[in-house]
Amino acid sequence: MKNEKQITISIIEDHIGLRVSLENFLQYNNFKVVLQAANGQLAIESLQLQQVLPDICILDINMPVMDGFQTAKELAVRYPKIKILVFSSLDNKRSIREMLSLGVKGYILKGTSPEKIKTAVIKLYEGGYYFSDTISKTALGYLAE
Numbered sequence: 001m002k003n004e005k006q007i008t009i010s011i012i013e014d015h016i017g018l019r020v021s022l023e024n025f026l027q028y029n030n031f032k033v034v035l036q037a038a039n040g041q042l043a044i045e046s047l048q049l050q051q052v053l054p055d056i057c058i059l060d061i062n063m064p065v066m067d068g069f070q071t072a073k074e075l076a077v078r079y080p081k082i083k084i085l086v087f088s089s090l091d092n093k094r095s096i097r098e099m100l101s102l103g104v105k106g107y108i109l110k111g112t113s114p115e116k117i118k119t120a121v122i123k124l125y126e127g128g129y130y131f132s133d134t135i136s137k138t139a140l141g142y143l144a145e
Helices: 016-028 040-047 068-078 093-101 114-125 133-144
Strands: 008-012 032-037 056-059 083-088 106-109
Touching (some): 016 032, 016 114, 040 068, 056 068, 056 114, 068 083, 068 093, 083 093, 093 106, 093 133, 106 114, 106 133
Parallel strands (some): 008 056, 056 083
């Protein structure tokens, strides 16, 4: 990835410790975090001021003010080129299917190994999909419909 464009990322997560840890891991692995926000509303407001839009948005679902569902919907309308990677503890079919219907390209569970997060970011950047093992059956079933 040395000669390629550096992948830019936004992290929308209300837990500051997790947000900072994720940013540190991503930057250590040569990704560029261009935006961090504690909720969707702050992220949308910040994106309007960004000179560099992120390629990938890592998005939590359960957040105050504007949750991940509302945020994904807003991102799809305003910034359709940003690929969304859901990063959540929710593994129920309703949440997975709703996020996929909003155009997300990946869904990983909190607690996923850092290497799998890195793999997910690269897969989405390259135009593919990525799902945690426990998510993939529901996700692939939805995408096949």
